[in-house]
Amino acid sequence: MYRLFKTLNRTAFIKALVASVVVVVLVLIGSRNLQNFDAALFAYLVGTVFAVFGIAYRYSVWLQRPPTRLYWQRSMQFLFSSMIFPYLFRSIKLFFRNIVGQRFIAYRSGTRWIGHFLMATGCMLAFAITIPLTFGWINFELKPGDDLTYFAKVFGFEAFSFSLGSPIAFITFHGLVWCSILVTIGAAIMMKRRLTNGGLIATQTFSDDWLPLILLIAISITGLGISYDYTFLEGRTYQFMAVTHAIVVILFLVWLPFGKFFHIFQRVAQLGANLYKKEGMRRGMAVCPHTKQEFATRTHIEDLKKVTEDLGFDYNRKEGINHMDLSPEGKRSALAKAHFEARKKSGKFFG
C-alpha cells in the first residue's frame, strides 16, 4: 500500500480526480438532479466513473513520457496555428476514415479489417447507447394520456417520439441486440485468426489477446440473454441474466484503463502524428548526407535529436554530425563502412 502512494503520479491523480468529478457533475446536470436517473444502472455508473478515473490517470502518465509529450505539444501547436482550418478539416476527415472506419487496418489484412470493424462499430454504438442511459441523459416515458406513444427525453427535453410496436420502436429497443451481433461476429473472426495464424500463435498472450475477445463475447452473449429472457421466457430468468451481464460489463469497465482496450483511447494520437508529418513537409525535408536524398521532415529529425537527448542518449558524432541526421540506409552504410575499415586495418577480411 505504501508503495502505491510512493509511486503515485500527482499530476495524473489530480487530472483523473477532476475528470471523475466532471462526470459525476454531468450526471447530476444531465439527469435533472437524478430525476431521470435509472437507479437499476447504479452499478454500471460506478464502473464507468472508475473507468474514467483510470483512463484519465493512465492517459496523463502516458502524455508525460518525452516522445508522447512532444507529439502532443506539436499536434496542438500545429493544429492551432494559421493552418487551423485545413488541418481541422483534414483531422475530421481522418477521424472518420481511420477511427470510425479503421481503414488503415484493411492494408494490414482484409479479413482483419472486417473483424475489427464489426467489433469496434458494435462497441462504439453500444457505448453511444449505454453511456447516456447510465448517466440519465436519455430516458423513455409514455406520453401522458396516451399509452401507445413512447417518447425519448434527452437531458430532460423531449427529443422524439414513436408508437409502441412500430418498426422504429423495434429497432430502438433492440439497439444493443444489433451491437451484440456485430461484436460477436467480429470477435469470432478475430479469434479464428488467433487460432490459425502461425505468427500470432507464436507471439500472442492470454491476457493481452484472448481475454479482450472472450470478455467482448461474454458481454454480448449475456446481453442477448436479457433480450431472450424477456422475449421468450417472460422474464423468468431475468435476475440471473441481469446479474451475469452486470458482472462481465463491470469487469470490462474496471479493466478498460489497464488492458488492451486502452488502445481505443491511444489511437486518436494517430491523427496528431499525421498532422505532424503534414506540417513537417510544409516546413521542409531533411536530406541524408549519405544517400543525398530526402528521407524525413526536418522538424522530425530535429525533434528526435531532442527526444533522444531527453531520454539519455547521445548520438552526437564528430564534426557536429548527429547519427540521427542519417537516413536509415545511411546508417546501415555507415555501419558497413566502419566494419570494412576495421577489417581492412586488421589486414584480414575473413576467417
Added chain:
Amino acid sequence: MPETNYNQEMAFFVDMQRCIGCHACEMACAECETNGQESMIHVHYVDRAVSTQTTVQVCMHCEDPTCANVCPADAIHQDDFGVVHSADTSRCIGCSNCVLACPFGVPKKKEQAELMMKCNMCYDRTSAGKKPMCATVCPSQALYYGTREEIERMRPDSVPVNSFLFGKQEVNTKVNIMMPKGTHQLIIE
C-alpha cells in the same frame, strides 16, 4: 509470451564483409510468419559509385532499444529473452519515430497500414527452437545462427562483438557482429 522452446545458447552472428548481395535472405525473410509475408531484412550496396560492396542488416535487438524508448505509443516490447518485437499492431500509430531513431536503420514503416514492422528474429521459428529464415539460407554465412563455440571454431581469426559506439553513444546488442580478433567494439565515429 506463451510457452516456448527458445534456446538461449543459440546466438546470431553477422559479418557484412561476407555478404555477396544475393538477396536469398530477403526471399527467406518473407517466409517468416510473424512478418505476415513481408521481408524485413535490408540488403543494399554501401556506396555503389565506388564499390560493389553490399551490406546486410537484421535487427540487432539492443539491450536498451532506442526504438522502444522513442515510441510515443509504448508499442515496442522487449521479451525476457531480449528479443525486441515488432510494434504491437493495436498500439502503433505509424509516427516513424522508431524508423528514424534506430541507430542501425532497421525498422520499416508500412505507410498505408500506418504500422512499423521489423525483424523479430523469426520469433515463430526461434521460439520453437529453429533457426531464423535468413540464417538458414545465407550461402556465404554472412548471417549465422548457432552457438558461440561453433562460430569460434569456424572463424578462428574473428571474434563476436556486440558493442557499438555511435559517436558518444554506446549500444549493446543481443546480435553479434564478427570483428577481427582483439576487437571489443565497433566504432562509428
